[in-house]
Amino acid sequence: MCDTCGCNVTDGNRHLLQEGGELARTRGGRDAVEVLEGLLSANDHQAAHNRDHFAAHGVLAINLMSSPGSGKTSLLEATIEALGDELKIGVIEGDLETENDAKRIRDKGAPAVQIATGSACHLDAHMVHHALHELSLDGLDILFVENVGNLVCPASFDLGQHFNVALLSVTExxxxxxxxxxxxxxxxxxxxxxxxxxxxxxxxxPAKAEQAVRNLANPAPIFTLSARKGEGMAAWLDWLRDEVARHKTALAAEQTTPIDPNHVHDQRHHHP
Amino acid sequence: MHELSICYGLMDQVERIAAEQRAVKVVEIVLRIGPLSGVEPQLLAHAFPVAAAGGIAEDAELVIEDMPLRVYCEACDAESEAAPNRLLCGHCGGFYTRVVSGDEMLLARLELEREEEAAIGGSNNTTEDTENTEKTA
Known part of the structure; x- marks a missing residue:
């Protein structure tokens, strides 16, 4: 058998060498390797791991995304105030700098961890996992992850959340x-x-905003509210109550395997 | 601008696959990017040399295949072309559609140079052969 005349090609391995095959040769004797792997596979792997953490603690994780200044933190303050006695809420805050938002949440009596991303424009699953080591999930019903204010980059990164919630302030x-x-x-x-x-x-x-969402083939519910004035908060709070209840029922139904506390992380990642 | 961090992630993937394949050099990297992926192919191309510097893919050519945006409508049982901010069925105009192509962010293919040339003449010939790629020098 040799690599020159092709006598080592058999019926069993021919498909690997044909164009598009795993071992196809290209010009100059180079090898082409089909990969077909997501570019965010390391992030997605970590996100799945985060989801296991949430499942092990029965926590519903919600990723809040919006432009800067659309009222994410104000919404959380009002939500904690309204649901404080009913549901236990924890918050991971993402900003480029400062502890300001985490302080605002703590002032309302909820545990909060601030992630200062430096120059990174979004949170990724690794940053959230790191923050989870500083925030006890025991006894929590909802974990809000307040993403970096940005309508572009956060959309591409799975954090392990169960729901994405996007805020759009009427001034935008x-x-x-x-x-x-x-x-x-x-x-x-x-x-x-x-x-x-x-x-x-x-x-x-509001009807035009709704039409623009429907044009994206998205049937998501749309609520109009003012966290500052308390208008329209009931629909949002009911949505949270319903989803927490549904989540707990679903978790109880499926047997979840607890996460190994000695798990090893071999995923590397970088940020500019 | 998350393209640079995506490029660093890509480099980790490429380095891992190159090591698995016993490659000494990565010649070409082929990506498939759809308009709904959230990454800009042009920004990715700008970020690539920065992320690749000093690694096995330093001299690799980055090829980005743009994927078409298509949706499938269950009501019509048909596919149609769509625009990023208008993902409605091209036939009935309904919004109960599913994107079938256009949100990809994939590493599709690598072109590699393997170490076999370098191994020839070496004293030990213990390269692990897989069942389908057995070669005799």
Whole structure:
């Protein structure tokens, strides 16, 4: 058998050498290898691992995404205030710098860990996992991950959450879902925030924002609310109650294997 | 700008596969990127030399295949072309569609140079052969 005349090619291995095959040769004797692996496979692997952590503690994880200043932290403050006695809430805060948001959450009596991403424009599954080592999930019903304020990058990274919730404040423009389709396509719930300002804004129509979301083939529910004034909060709070209950029922139904506390991490990642 | 961190992740993947394949050099990296993936092919191409510097893929050519955006409509049982911010069925206009192509962010293929040339003439000939690639010098 040799590698020159092709006599080592048999019926059993021919398919590997043909074009597109695992061992296909290309020009100059180079080898082409089919991979077909997601570029975020390391992140996705870590996200699945985070999901195991959440399952082991029966926690519902929600990834909050929006532009900076659309009211994510205010929404969390109002939510903790409203549900504080009923559901135990923990928060992971993502910002480029400062502990400000985590402090605001702690002032409302909920545990919070701040991730300062430095120059990174999004949270990834590794950063969330790191934060999980500083936040006890015991007894929590909901873990909110408040992503970095950004309508672009956070949409690409699975953190292990069960739901994505996107906020769109009425001061931003009702065409945002059409401008940032990756984010608004992947969200499970849209909250139109700062609704108390609708009265003075004549250029934001909730119906247009909803149409832009539907154009992305996204049937997600859309609630309009103002966390500051307490308007429209009931639909959001009921949604949370329902999803927590559904999540606990689903977890009880399926036997989950507890995570090995001595697990080893071999995933590396870098940030600029 | 998350393209640079994606490129660093890509380099980890490429280095791992190159090591598994006993490659000495990565000549070409082929990616498939869809318009709904959230990454900009052009930014990825700019970030690539920065991430690849000093590694096994330093001189590799990065080829990005743009994937078409297509949706499938269950009501019509048909596929149609779509735009990133308009993923409606091209036939009935309905929004109960599913993206069948266009959200990929894949490492599709690598072209490698293996170490076999370098191994020839070496004293030990213990390269692990797999059942289908047995070679005799």
């Amino acid at each position: 423009g009702d065409d945002k879902p059409a401008k940032y389709p990756v984010m608004f396509r992947s969200t499970d719930l849209v909250l139109l925030t700062k609704s108390d300002l609708l009265a003075v804004l004549d250029d934001f129509e």
